[in-house]
Amino acid sequence: MAAPRRSEENSIFRIPPYFYLHCLDQNSNVTRLEIGPKTYIRQDNERVVLGPEKMIIVPPRHYCVVENPVIRNKDLEIAFNEAGQVRLHHADQEIRLAQEPFPLYPGEVLKQPVTPLKVVPANSALRLRAILDFEDQTGEKRTAGDEWLFEGPGTYIPRKEVVVEEVARATVIKPNQAIRLRARKECLDRDGNARVTGEEWLVKKTGAYLPGAYEEVIDVVSAYILTEKKALHMRALRTFKDDFGMTRKNGEEWLITTKDTEAHIPHVYEEVVGVINITTLSNRQYCVILDPIDETGNPRLGMKRLVKGEKSFFLMPGEKLEKGIQNVYILGEDEGLILRATETFKEKDVGEKEITRRPGDKWMIRGPKEYVPPVEVEVVMKRQAIPLDENEGIYVRDIKSGKVRGVTGITYMLNQDEELWEKTVPPTVEGLLQQGKDPLADRSDRSARESTPKTRDKTRVINFRVPHNAAVQIYDYKEKKARVVFGPELVMLGPDEQFTQLSLSGGKPKKPNVIKSLCLLLGPDFCTDIIVVETADHARLSLQLSYNWFFEIKSKSPEEAAKLFSVPDFTGDSCKAIASRVRGAVAQVQFDDFHKNSAKIIRASVFGFDDKNKVRDRFIFSQNSLVITSIDIQSVEPVDQRTRDSLIKSVQLAIEITTNSQEAAARHEAERLEQEARGRLERQKISDEAEAERARKELLLLQANSAAVESTGQAKAEAQSRAEASKIEGEAAVEQAKLKAQAMKIEAESELERLTNAREAELRFIKEQNEMEIDKSREVSTIDTSKFKDMVEAIGPDTLRMMAQSGPEMQVKLLQALNLKSTLITDGSNPINLFNTANGLIGGMVPYKRRKQQEEADDDSD
Numbered sequence: 001m002a003a004p005r006r007s008e009e010n011s012i013f014r015i016p017p018y019f020y021l022h023c024l025d026q027n028s029n030v031t032r033l034e035i036g037p038k039t040y041i042r043q044d045n046e047r048v049v050l051g052p053e054k055m056i057i058v059p060p061r062h063y064c065v066v067e068n069p070v071i072r073n074k075d076l077e078i079a080f081n082e083a084g085q086v087r088l089h090h091a092d093q094e095i096r097l098a099q100e101p102f103p104l105y106p107g108e109v110l111k112q113p114v115t116p117l118k119v120v121p122a123n124s125a126l127r128l129r130a131i132l133d134f135e136d137q138t139g140e141k142r143t144a145g146d147e148w149l150f151e152g153p154g155t156y157i158p159r160k161e162v163v164v165e166e167v168a169r170a171t172v173i174k175p176n177q178a179i180r181l182r183a184r185k186e187c188l189d190r191d192g193n194a195r196v197t198g199e200e201w202l203v204k205k206t207g208a209y210l211p212g213a214y215e216e217v218i219d220v221v222s223a224y225i226l227t228e229k230k231a232l233h234m235r236a237l238r239t240f241k242d243d244f245g246m247t248r249k250n251g252e253e254w255l256i257t258t259k260d261t262e263a264h265i266p267h268v269y270e271e272v273v274g275v276i277n278i279t280t281l282s283n284r285q286y287c288v289i290l291d292p293i294d295e296t297g298n299p300r301l302g303m304k305r306l307v308k309g310e311k312s313f314f315l316m317p318g319e320k321l322e323k324g325i326q327n328v329y330i331l332g333e334d335e336g337l338i339l340r341a342t343e344t345f346k347e348k349d350v351g352e353k354e355i356t357r358r359p360g361d362k363w364m365i366r367g368p369k370e371y372v373p374p375v376e377v378e379v380v381m382k383r384q385a386i387p388l389d390e391n392e393g394i395y396v397r398d399i400k401s402g403k404v405r406g407v408t409g410i411t412y413m414l415n416q417d418e419e420l421w422e423k424t425v426p427p428t429v430e431g432l433l434q435q436g437k438d439p440l441a442d443r444s445d446r447s448a449r450e451s452t453p454k455t456r457d458k459t460r461v462i463n464f465r466v467p468h469n470a471a472v473q474i475y476d477y478k479e480k481k482a483r484v485v486f487g488p489e490l491v492m493l494g495p496d497e498q499f500t501q502l503s504l505s506g507g508k509p510k511k512p513n514v515i516k517s518l519c520l521l522l523g524p525d526f527c528t529d530i531i532v533v534e535t536a537d538h539a540r541l542s543l544q545l546s547y548n549w550f551f552e553i554k555s556k557s558p559e560e561a562a563k564l565f566s567v568p569d570f571t572g573d574s575c576k577a578i579a580s581r582v583r584g585a586v587a588q589v590q591f592d593d594f595h596k597n598s599a600k601i602i603r604a605s606v607f608g609f610d611d612k613n614k615v616r617d618r619f620i621f622s623q624n625s626l627v628i629t630s631i632d633i634q635s636v637e638p639v640d641q642r643t644r645d646s647l648i649k650s651v652q653l654a655i656e657i658t659t660n661s662q663e664a665a666a667r668h669e670a671e672r673l674e675q676e677a678r679g680r681l682e683r684q685k686i687s688d689e690a691e692a693e694r695a696r697k698e699l700l701l702l703q704a705n706s707a708a709v710e711s712t713g714q715a716k717a718e719a720q721s722r723a724e725a726s727k728i729e730g731e732a733a734v735e736q737a738k739l740k741a742q743a744m745k746i747e748a749e750s751e752l753e754r755l756t757n758a759r760e761a762e763l764r765f766i767k768e769q770n771e772m773e774i775d776k777s778r779e780v781s782t783i784d785t786s787k788f789k790d791m792v793e794a795i796g797p798d799t800l801r802m803m804a805q806s807g808p809e810m811q812v813k814l815l816q817a818l819n820l821k822s823t824l825i826t827d828g829s830n831p832i833n834l835f836n837t838a839n840g841l842i843g844g845m846v847p848y849k850r851r852k853q854q855e856e857a858d859d860d861s862d
Contacts, residue, residue, distance in 0.1 A: 013040040013052060020103035021051025030085050031106035055101035058114055062098060063158060065112035069094035070105045093160040120152030123170035123208045132161040147213040170208040176223035178204040178265045187214040200268040223263040224272065231314045232256040232264055233273040240269040253317035281309030281325060286372050288322040304375040331367025334385035338364050338416045343376040364416045385413040391490055393461030397421035404495040406461050422458035429499055432518055433462065462493040470519040473500035473565045484561035500565060505572030508544070512572055520564055523550025527571055531579040532639055533586040535594050540639035546632040547578065552625045567624045574626055581605045599633055606631055
């Protein structure tokens with residue numbers, strides 16, 4: 001029911017049920033409460049300050065908070081002061097639960113509206129804090145500031161002295177998990193252990209854990225699963241006793257393996273430094289552990305321990321591998337190890353003799369064998385035997401004496417006091433050796449040797465293949481002797497030997513230091529040079545000459561061999577000598593004479609004349625036995641421009657004359673050929689025209705025949721096509737009529753068959769339906785007959801007779817008892833003819849009496 005709207009002008013206030021209003025008496029300044037249902041008539045000195053307002057209804061499982069509640073006496077009645085004002089607990093609060101609807105008295109304030117009570121489910125709790133001192137229902141005294149838990153499942157009934165700080169939920173601890181708790185204040189945990197402020201501990205019990213009022217969950221800690229291949233490296237944060245009952249000191253480190261536990265949850269005072277993987281050594285591996293831990297657990301700082309496989313172990317805290325896991329040295333027959341002692345120790349050799357090794361000692365062991373170096377031994381290097389052919393070698397240097405020697409033709413392994421020595425040669429010689437070309441095969445392109453050099457192993461003995469018909473000079477700086485090797489031969493340099501490098505002139509004209517070579521080709525060979533000469537009439541000419549040469553060696557004695565290398569640049573010297581002779585001879589003749597007899601003049605100037613005034617066939621340099629056998633004049637060109645122009649003009653004039661004569665002869669021949677071709681063309685044209693006329697005649701005949709055939713054939717084809725079309729149309733019409741008749745016949749027969757089947761089905765249905773009706777009626781009548789018969793037999797004839805007589809007899813007895821002569825009983829719903837009622841009643845009594853008497857007589861007779 002809605003509250004009526006209040007107005008300042010209204011004097012009558014109708015207060016519905018469960019409504020109230022506050023009325024202020026302006027004379028006494030006292031506000032009173034009026035509760036409905038009633039009609040309140042406001043006086044002139046009164047004013048309605050509130051309402052009508054609906055009462056506060058607190059349903060079950062709800063509550064509300066009222067501020068400044070009224071004061072009640074022992075009988076729970078409202079207390080008033082002397083002025084008639086309601087007494088209040090000012091600045092106080094009252095929590096009201098489900099009750100009858102109640103109004104707010106003047107001064108009361110609904111601080112918190114109607115609110116459902118908090119239902120705390122299982123595994124949850126409310127953390128409560130007391131703001132006032134009080135004593136709860138159990139008699140426990142609470143002091144302001146105390147905190148406790150209201151654990152579920154349950155419904156929390158609020159109190160004015162208590163505030164809800166938060167909703168705490170249980171933390172589910174799974175298998176291999178724990179929760180880390182911290183005490184916010186001195187308290188007792190759920191196991192009854194005293195905890196101080198800031199203390200941390202673990203709870204490992206599987207299930208739901210609800211932290212206490214002074215406990216807070218820091219983290220959920222998962223367990224580390226340990227296997228045979230993993231261990232935990234732990235460090236103590238303070239001195240405590242671990243889960244295995246051992247006292248750990250602050251900073252101590254240790255390992256936890258699967259032998260200790262399968263799953264480990266770190267304690268609050270220990271931290272996991274890392275997960276240590278197992279170290280596994282095969283039977284071909286070993287390792288050296290630095291700062292090992294002894295059996296008592298104490299570290300042996302600065303010590304080493306050798307561990308050989310097969311073995312698996314965990315590195316303890318503080319231990320580390322010196323060089324990781326190393327493979328056992330497997331030495332073959334051609335392998336060895338150079339060892340050096342780092343500490344003084346004793347070992348046994350092959351003959352079981354004890355040998356003392358001092359720090360710095362070096363020795364070598366050879367295979368085949370397996371070797372694991374002790375901790376006092378350092379492996380300097382592994383040596384491999386170097387197989388050397390007869391033409392291969394290495395330079396070996398003795399470390400103690402410094403002597404260098406060459407080893408060739410054997411398989412050699414350096415011992416502990418030897419090392420490979422690198423032989424250095426001049427850069428030019430190094431380049432020539434690295435190119436690896438055959439000087440004899442590449443003599444035509446000696447200047448084009450700029451190729452990618454190959455890196456040479458400087459510890460290998462330098463080999464140089466001296467080609468056929470060539471020589472190489474080698475100088476030994478230690479013995480200060482030189483030797484010449486003639487090819488074909490393989491030269492192998494000793495540690496103190498060097499090649500004699502040849503720097504020859506090359507190019508056209510010859511330039512010094514163009515060709516670099518280590519071997520001297522003995523020929524026969526040729527060289528080409530360009531020289532400039534001047535004739536007696538001052539004609540300057542450029543001659544390109546080619547000389548054939550070879551070295552004439554009578555014997556390969558050291559003296560004769562040394563003569564070959566006496567001239568460093570034999571090509572430059574020989575070309576200069578020949579050029580000087582040619583210039584002197586050409587300067588004595590005129591240009592025309594030289595032009596006609598150039599070969600004779602040059603050969604005579606170079607080779608000279610013999611006793612018989614004939615030109616010799618060779619020119620010998622006695623210093624190095626170089627022999628020039630022939631001279632070829634490849635070209636002669638004038639250097640002066642005017643001379644060159646005169647020669648060009650004379651040549652051009654001669655060419656022009658020759659060209660004109662050839663041109664005239666060619667023109668005459670062309671005209672003759674043209675006339676002959678023109679005659680053949682005319683004859684061919686006439687014959688082609690006659691052939692064309694004959695072909696045109698045949699074409700006209702063929703065209704006429706084809707026109708006749710075309711005209712007759714078209715008419716005949718049209719007639720035949722029309723006849724065929726008419727025939728096809730007739731046959732199609734006849735076939736269509738036949739098909740239509742057959743279709744109509746099929747439709748009629750199918751319709752007749754369908755109607756016949758439908759009538760027969762309908763007749764069968766009606767027949768079966770009638771038979772079913774007949775059978776039903778027969779069975780129903782049989783059932784009714786048997787039912788009636790059974791009923792009559794069950795009731796009996798006497799009973800039926802008595803039932804038939806009971807009604808009238810009762811009516812007669814009733815009428816006799818009422819002393820009524822006639823009566824009429826009806827239910828008011830069936831019509832009754834009252835006109836014949838009296839006659840029926842009066843006249844019906846006599847037949848009734850007669851029928852009664854007759855029935856009694858029949859009974860007596862029966």
